[in-house]
Amino acid sequence: MIILKVAGKKKLNIKKKPIKNSLKKYFKRSKEEIPQYVFIDDFEKFKENTQKSIENSRNFEVNTTTINENNEKFKENMKENLELIKGDLLNLNNDCTSENRKLREEIVELQYRLISVRGEKEREIDQLRNEVAEEIIKLQDALDNLKNEKEKEIEQLHEEIAELRQKENEYQDIIDHHLLNINTTLLKLKEENSVMKDELNGEIQKIKDRKIMETNPDDLVKQNELQTLSEQLVKSNVQWNELSHDVQNLPVQLKKDMDDKFESFEKNQNEKNKDFENFISDSTQTQNNFDTCIKELIKLQKANEENIEMKTRSINETIALQGQQIQDFSDTRNQMWNQNEKINIIGDRVDHYCTNDYLDTVIELEDLRKITNRTTEELFNLQKLNLYCKNLDRLPKRIFSLENLNELWLGRNNLNNINDKIGNLKNLKRLSIADNNLSQLPVGIKNLKNLTHLYLYKNKLKELPPEIGDLESLIHLDVESNKLTKLPKELKNLKNLENLDIENNLFNEFPTIIFELKKLVKLNLSSNKFFFIPRELENLTNLKLLNLKDNYLRSFPYSILKFTNLEELDLSNNLFKDIPSEIRYLEKLRSLNLANVRIDEVIPEIGCLKELKMLNLSNCNIRILPNCLKNLQNLEEINLSNNDGIVILPEYFRNFKNLKKVILNKNVVYRNGMEYPRYQGSVYNDLLKKNIIKTE
Structure with a gap:
């Protein structure tokens, strides 16, 4: 209520609503500033101003109420939006967890399938190995049977040849004996024939000398008998000549028949040898085909393993991607809810350690190349030299002058051959040329009479030289991972050999020379055939x-x-x-x-x-x-x-x-x-x- 004092009039009572802050400032003046009396003109203005201020205050109230209503609506909308966002986030979280669960189940199922596929592949490979081994055994047995049959046939043929030669010699002796008898009888017959001819000629001459009228009829009969007898002798002579001719032609005919038989035998034998060679070539070809099949199977197995690894890698990548998405989702959720959560990702650490055997390096390669004559004399008593893994493709010549050397380590280099002068190191006890590119050993190795340990593994050796049998002090021989198919017979001279390693070579047949090594303590025959x-x-x-x-x-x-x-x-x-x-x-x-x-x-x-x-x-x-x-x-x-x-x-x-x-x-x-x-x-x-x- 506002009370106004006007001159000459009563007090005016004006009932109004409470005035807002803008009017309160006006009425907060001190009592000295508030006029006690107001003129009427000023009152009208004041009245207008108050009405305007009242309207303004009412408008302000309306605005404030609308603002409050809008704020309430905004709060309600925000709450609804937040509830919707919360529900969406919960749904998204549930979807992600369900998808994550599905992915885990798929991963578990894929792992189970992977295990089953690996088991099936291993069983298939084992079955194929067994089948290939059975086929190889069958071929080996067939080859052995064929060899035995051929050997038996060859032995029979040799026996037949020996019998034929023996019979030929016997026949030749008989023929010679008969020819000798025939010749002697012919000579006797010729002599008798000549004697009878002389007698007949004498008788005929006597008959001719006599006159026919003076002869007696009995003498004429005798003369006719003599004539018939002479004719018979002539015929017999002709028959004997024919017989002698036939007898002389008899050995020629026999020899011709024997030559024909030998020619036919040689033809048959050549045909059989050709058939045997063809069979051996076919069998070797089939064996090569089996080897290629085995290699193809190994390639297929590796390809399958690579495919499985690729699949597992892709699965792991999808899992990692899904995990990244989940992590991003959790980050966005944390930002919206103003919560700082820490995500701990736990992984397995695998530490790879590379351990190398300790090798006592006495002298470095760079120092060895700088050796002069004076320092060579100083190093004359050197006993151990280690050139392991120095990327050598040849040995420095000064090494061969170190005659007191006991150990020489040349492993893991690029050596293609070794100089024969290595035989100058006669006091050498341990020699390692392992993990190089050697295809043969030097002949000079036979001079290393004191050598006890020889390491030749991981090279390209196809055979060991006979000179290795001269290493009578050898105790340890390692030729693992080469291309050996047999061992030399001179290996039996290694009477002190205790350790022999021929792992991972190309042996098809067991090297029987091993049976002579009576002192063997360790024998490695693994990874062969x-x-x-x-x-x-x-x-x-x-x-x-x-x-x-x-x-x-x-x-x-x-x-x-x-x-x-x-x-x-x-x-x-x-x-x-x-x-x-x-x-x-x-x-x-x-x-x-x-x-x-x-x-x-x-x-x-x-x-x-x-x-x-x-x-x-x-x-x-x-x-x-x-x-x-x-x-x-x-x-x-x-x-x-x-x-x-x-x-x-x-x-x-x-x-x-x-x-x-x-x-x-x-x-x-x-x-x-x-x-x-x-x-x-x-x-x-x-x-x-x-x-x-x-x-x-």
Whole structure:
């Protein structure tokens, strides 16, 4: 209420609504400034101004109410929008989690398929290997049979030839004897004929000298008889001449017949030899075809593995991309909700360590090239020289003057040949020319009479020279990863050889010269093409290590059962399926590897190998672990991976006090895209807690 005092009039009461802030400023003046009385003209203006201010205040109120209403609507819209955004984000999160779950299920399913595809490929490759090995064995048997038949035929032919020659000699002796008799009889007949001719001529002359009328009729009869007799003699003479001519022609005819027979025999023999050569060429061609088939199979396997790796890589890339999208989504969500969340991405780190064997370098190559005559004299007593991995393509000539050298290491270079002057290093005991490009060894190596260790692995040697038999002090010979197909017979002179390694060469037939090396302790025959092991191997009674893995053995090598001192035996990756019970006689055996040998079950006699510390039975198709294994109390390591039938470890595994490692597959089985544990039981859990269980 506003009260105005006007001169000569009563007070005016004007009821108005409360005035807003703009008018309050006016009425906040001090009492001195507020006039007590106002003139009427000013009042009208004041009234207009107040009405305007009231209208303005009302408009301001309306505006404020509209603004408040708009603010409320905006808040409601914002809340609705935020609720919608929240719902969209939740839906998106649910979609991402469902897609992520689907991707994980697809990944698990793909991994399961990958495992199944690998298993199928391995089974196909094993089947193909078995078929190829069987075909090769059949061809080998056919070749052996054909060779035996040909040898028998050749022996028969040689015997027939010998008989024919013997008969020819006998016939020749008989013919000569008969000719001699015929000639002697002819000479006698000729002499008698000449005597009879002389007598007849004398009688005829006597008859001619006599007169016919004076002759007696009896004498005429005698004369006629003599004439007939002379005619008969002439005829007999002609017959004897014909007979002698026929007899003289008889050896010529016989010789002609023999020559005809020999010619026909030689023709038949040449035809048979051609047929045999054609068969051998065909068999070698088929064998080459089999080798190419095996190579193609290996290529296909590698291609399949590469495709599988590409698929897994693409899957991993999609997983990484999906993870990146999820991470971006979470970042945007965090920005909208003003929340700072930290995303921890956990990955596996794989540290690759490259360990090199320690090699004692006595002198560097750069220093060796700077050697002068004076320093050569100073280095005359040098005993060890290491030029390992120096990128050498030839040796410095000054090396061959170091006559007191005991060890020379030339491995991992680019050497194509070695100078014969290496024979000057007569005090050399250890020589390594491994991992080079050697295709032959120098002849001068025969002068290294004190050499005990010779390393020639990873070269291109197709044969060893006969001079290697002169290294009478040799103890260790390593020719692994070359192209050898046979060993020289002079190798039998190495009476002190204890370690022989011919792994990964091209041997098709077992080198029988090994049987002469009676002092062998370690023998590595792995990664060749042996189909059987001869029984003569049992002569090597000092063997402690024998490696026969990666061959084509169709039957268990029974000759090794005589090795009572054997400590390590590797028969993995072969084709035989049965193990004889006589294996119990290998009482000193400490390591037995039967990986990838389809034995199907463990025979009880394995339990007799009480000194056994390492047993590898991976991928042997074993379903049950027998109780006989509980006798292996010294066991430290056992490999049971890739045997799907084994689900529960037996109770006696707790009693192995020395057990340090049990190798198994990962404890996961994928079925219909779901994960299930492979192994069960308390024994597995206890060994897992002790960190004894290891997975491949």
